[in-house]
Amino acid sequence: MKIGFIGLGIMGKPMSKHLLQAGYKLVVLERNKSAEELVAAGAEVASSPKSLAEQVDIIITMLPNYPQVKEVVLGKDGVIEGAKQGTILIDMSSIAPLVSQEIAEKLAEKGIEMLDAPVSGGEPKAIEGTLSVMVGGKKEIFDKCYLIMKAMAASVVHTGKIGAGNVTKLANQIIVAINIAAMSEALVLASKAGVEPELVYQAIRGGLAGSTVLDAKALLVMDRKFDPGFRINLHIKDLSNVLETSHEIGVPLPLTTAVMEMMQSLKTDGMGEDDHGSLIRYYEKMAKVEVNRK
Numbered sequence: 001m002k003i004g005f006i007g008l009g010i011m012g013k014p015m016s017k018h019l020l021q022a023g024y025k026l027v028v029l030e031r032n033k034s035a036e037e038l039v040a041a042g043a044e045v046a047s048s049p050k051s052l053a054e055q056v057d058i059i060i061t062m063l064p065n066y067p068q069v070k071e072v073v074l075g076k077d078g079v080i081e082g083a084k085q086g087t088i089l090i091d092m093s094s095i096a097p098l099v100s101q102e103i104a105e106k107l108a109e110k111g112i113e114m115l116d117a118p119v120s121g122g123e124p125k126a127i128e129g130t131l132s133v134m135v136g137g138k139k140e141i142f143d144k145c146y147l148i149m150k151a152m153a154a155s156v157v158h159t160g161k162i163g164a165g166n167v168t169k170l171a172n173q174i175i176v177a178i179n180i181a182a183m184s185e186a187l188v189l190a191s192k193a194g195v196e197p198e199l200v201y202q203a204i205r206g207g208l209a210g211s212t213v214l215d216a217k218a219l220l221v222m223d224r225k226f227d228p229g230f231r232i233n234l235h236i237k238d239l240s241n242v243l244e245t246s247h248e249i250g251v252p253l254p255l256t257t258a259v260m261e262m263m264q265s266l267k268t269d270g271m272g273e274d275d276h277g278s279l280i281r282y283y284e285k286m287a288k289v290e291v292n293r294k
Contacts, residue, residue, distance in 0.1 A: 002027060003148065004052040006072055006079075007062035007093070008034035011119070014126040015062060015092070015152045017041065022151035027055050049073070053082030058148065059089050065237055066095035073103055073123075085111030090145055094118040096161035096241045097170070098248065099216030100136065104162045113141045116162055116167035117149060120176075122230040130154035134172070152237070170245060173238040177259045179213035184280035187218065192289045197222055207225070217277040222293040226274040233272040236263050 002025040003238045005016045013034045018024055022043050028035050030045035030054060039045055043108050046052035049072045053059055059079055063069050069091055073079045079089060089107060091100065091114065100116040115137035125131045129161065131153040135142055142158045149156045159168045186209075190200040201218045220226075239260045262282045270276050284290055 001025070001058065002056045004028070004046070004056035004059040005062070006049060006052065006059065007068075008032065008038065009064075010123050011126045012062035013037070014123070014129075015060075015131075016043070018129045018152045019148070024148065024151070027052050037195070048077040048082075049079045050082035052075040053079045053087065054084075054216055057087060057182055058145065059083065059087065059252075061089065061091045061093055063093045064234075065093070065107050065241075066099040069093050069095055070099070070103065074106055080107060080110055080112065081201075083110065083112050087112050088141060088145060089114045090117050090149070091115070092117045092119055094173075094238055094241070095166055096245055097136075097166040098245065100166050101163045104137075104139065113138065114162060116165040117146060117156075118166055120154070120169065124229055125154075126152075133157070134159050134165045134168035136166065136168075137162045166241075167245075170238065170242045173235065174242060174253070174256050176213055177235060177239060177263075177279075178255050179211055180217060180276060180279045181259050181262065182216055183218060184221075186282045187221070187280065187291045188283040189285050190288060191291045192287050196294055197291050198293045206220050219293070220275070221277045221280045222291055224292070226271075226278045228273060228275045230276050231273055232263050232266055232276050232278055235276045236267060236272070239263065 003019060004027045006029055008028060016038055026043040027046050028038050028043050030047055035045060047178055061069055061072060104114040105139060115135050117133050118137040119131040119133050121131040129152055132155040133149050133153045135158050139158060146156060187197045190197045205214055242256055262279060266278055266282055280291060
């Protein structure tokens, strides 16, 4: 079985490496230095999405948002022009669920199957090969592709029909964003009150307030480490898809809307490329305090 991979960015490159390490034959687009690195590891190259699709049985896309996915899959010299009947597209990008359904419908007209399979875990989990994958699509297609996705992930869960993967990812991004905001409020309050934030963290992490988000972000923000594991700009993109989807189906999301505006404020202040843990700086600015480990 030969796999095509399109999108060799901060997430896609390490994900591709895990496929090679698992023994899969890989074809990538010949567009950047990441491709050169993968070729050195054993991948083949293609000049366009169309030519890539002509050579493979399964295509994985890992792209910034739905305009890029639609261009690569449905555009000129796109996947749809080169893929044969029975080819499977696994879109691991995080995009709006209704767009996943739209793309799947157009591919189905050509006999091409699709899964929407966004991931959670950011760059560190992509490098480790321990991502969480949320998958929508036909169960029989999911079963056929399970081991391929598992080569890049610790968890691969089928959540329903096409679009369900991205609905699940949107739910994930709501919870992550609001958790970071809640953590930020709490640690800024503690610091302003003169209580050491690290002691507050150690005291609450084993109770009901404990969470994966708290453990992943609390010590980093106290150490002022804001290098991106997941950028503010990318979380803004995801929350834009959340709110677009919520408006289309009639679901008010007041907390998500509030956190979105906080992130937009940080972007305006030039922090868009920093980690989403930078959300704490929104609160620090208002409270005129900085959260540090002593």
